[in-house]
Amino acid sequence: MAQFHLEMKVNGKAIALDIDPGLRLLDVLRDILHLTGTKEGCGEGECGACSVILDDELVDSCLILAPQAYGREVITIEGLALNGELDPYQQAFLEVGAVQCGYCTPGMILAARVLLNHKPKPSQQEIARAISGNLCRCTGYAKIVQGVEIAASIKETKEGVSRA
């Protein structure tokens, strides 16, 4: 089969690859780039485990053909902890115990990041709505919602400090 020349940015890094055009973005991320933080759950866009950020929008990477990411910017869970330092979401999730089996966690954190980019101080209801496309079977969501709230306040403090 003819190869597709894919150029995109992943976690701030320019990527150029020749791929089978039928691959999903999820396959390229996990199997070719070995960014296995992104999980495959249902594989049909219903559970949110494979969520990534594509140009500031949360998408199910199992529903995006890799060629659709051409020229665009993808952020995966690996793009958060830069220089080995945990980012506010990871810090907050650890602090409140929002991670149990961990399968939904990368998607949850990226969903929260998209929410907080648009709404820096969301209510609990807004957080619950923003993560409602990301299924979790083991935490009962309470600690995840709490984690996002704490991440928002950590971010606010950090950004306040960096502005000052």
Next chain:
Amino acid sequence: MKKRGYGLANMWYGIGNTANPNPSGAFVDFLDDGTAIVLTGCADIGQGSNTVLAQIAAETLGICIEDVVIISADTEVTPDAGASSASRQTYVSGNAVRLAAEKVRDQVIAIAAEILNLPTETVNLYQGEIWNSNESSGVSIKDIIIKCRSKGILTLGHGSYNPVTTMLDPETGKGIPYATYAFATQVAEVEVDTETGIVEVKQIVAAHDVGTAINPQNVEGQIEGGCAMGIGYALLEEVILKDGEIQNPGMSTYLIPTSLDVPEIHTIIIEESEISGPYGAKGVGEPALVPTAAAIANAVADALGIRIYDLPLTPERVVAALKSAQEDSKKV
């Protein structure tokens, strides 16, 4: 019309397998640098057993949890610790780790007592140091382990634990099926829309006797997760079979609770220390889910004055029950 109701449900639940051998094993190695490695076959599938087992080892060895490395669920190197099922790992594998760590601790205490010229009965390991009764000797555990090495002594321990049960009598059903039990009471508040049949859970209070809660945050997480599954069981989840084939094999047809379906869950941890458990712990995994659907169904019965005997309490089922109750009352 929207009607409110409250329902309560109680449960007790045996920890471990029913009257069957149910052993777990563990190895502990206290290293020269004062840290410890724990090997256990216990698989952490998200319930937090690695954390809890590290806490148990740290507590027994008198070191901080950051100094414990857990190697778990690797059949190439770890001893059998049974399945992560039956709410048994904290209780059974926790005891195995405690026993293994106690063997190591006793070795270190014996050498420390000899070197420091203290009676073994009063020597203790605490906060990385050797203590005599309630006073630190100022000598670190690490120094004693180094001394052990200079004498050619390795500080290793193994432990295994099998809960004490007896087989059930096939005629009478009598026996001791479990070594210990968890207890819980949950209360659900619901709002039922009598037009649409939609049941909304407004809040759940979940009080659980877990023995000593070795990690209260994990226990809360387990209870919250169990309640969420219970909400799914009560209101949403149904495998529809037709000619042996599942008709709803997807997340959009077999619904599980989303973040919008789970209300505030107030967890109350009852710490009734269990004498046979590691530091008094029992288990919480399955118990968290057991009473939830019953509490919700009782709350729906309280709201409507009608008892529905089939789960899940889908809008269709609730509307049908209301309708048939109405028809019955006309007949009278």
